[in-house]
Amino acid sequence: MTTTQDATPHPDLPAPGQGRDLLLPGAAGNLEVMLAAPRELAPRGIAVICHPHPLYGGAMSNKVTYTLAAIALKAGFYALRFNFRGVGRSEGAHDEGKGETEDTLLLVDWLRQRVPEHFPLMLAGFSFGGYVSVAAAARARPALQISVAPPFGGRFVYETRPLRPPCPWLVIHSRDDDTVAFDATAAALAAYEPPAELHAVDGAGHFFNGRLGDIQQAAADFIQRHLPAA
Template sequence: MAIALQKFSLSGPAGHLEGVAHIPDGAPRAVAVVAHPLPTMGGTMENKVAVTLGKTFSELGCVALRFNFRGVGASEGEFDGGEGETEDLAAVARYAQEQFGEALPLLLSGFSFGGYVAARAAQKLKPQHLVLAAPAVGRFAMPAVVPDTLVIHGEHDEVVPLADALAWARPQHLPIVVLPDAGHFFHGRLTQLRDIVKRHFSGVEL
């Protein structure tokens, strides 16, 4: 499937937001928004995990949007610890549905801090699907998520220990897909991450 990359910009709650859309051939099945890791630790929409998620969703037939949170790259504003970033994600989701189809299902995803932001945004936006890669539980006040959320975590995550992720998931009876011997950034395991997401949506009506 041919995927076109298209830069976009919109007026967000703290000023201009920049991003990149992965646009598949043909009519899109859904809109996916991908949130990047912690800006104060160098996280941007060009993070390899965020890019992998964007590519994967576009290969599944979604229009997938990556974007820079406020204060990152050309996006205006300042880091807000998650509160403002949740508003940023909501603004991008609204923009995506306005541009590509109000009736399209919404999929939210995020890596690390972006997973925390996506989980927060999901409480208000009620997406059809939520995909979290190494969400920053323990470092931020992760909310509970819906039971069919896909959570992928590395066994040897050096930033967000697997034990913390399990402690968050346990009271929710929430399954976690654990990649043995993988670290926080899924080095050498991005293809496996992609395949897990694709299998999750195999036969699923987006």
């Protein structure tokens, strides 16, 4: 990036505190995107957030996905949410995570081309989206990874080999999750070296109804510890 680009935001980026609805090219057609800019802090990073399973009603409007974007904005990151293939105005059809991972990487590249090179990337996602964002991490090389109730096996994923983001990684999961078993997540994470930081909560279920504050607190603390604001 040049000095001019560092000083002047790219015209594709929204103004401080604003959001922009976009249709951006994905591998199987256009993707519906919501890109927002932080209001209270000068932008210092970028975040791409992935939503839960599209075949079970998942979309970028999901409240956990929205919460993760709000956390990123508050930390000073541009926050990009998008609808997976076949959801909303996004074209194409569900691809069991493979195509969704490629689309995530395309959007990471699109965003990186519009911000200073030194801006760190945070990848985040909920449930199936947590899995997709972790699958993208090896190539995207994020500085931080946040996953809420990510599945590591069964009908929700296409890849059974261990996936480990090359960065500090926070996993938030409720012990009473009846969709993605907490014990299975804990067992999968125990095999990783270095291990992920597992933040367990009680009584939040899979969708954290009435408990979004647990996600906000854990994620904000995680970001501050690993990428403290200047």
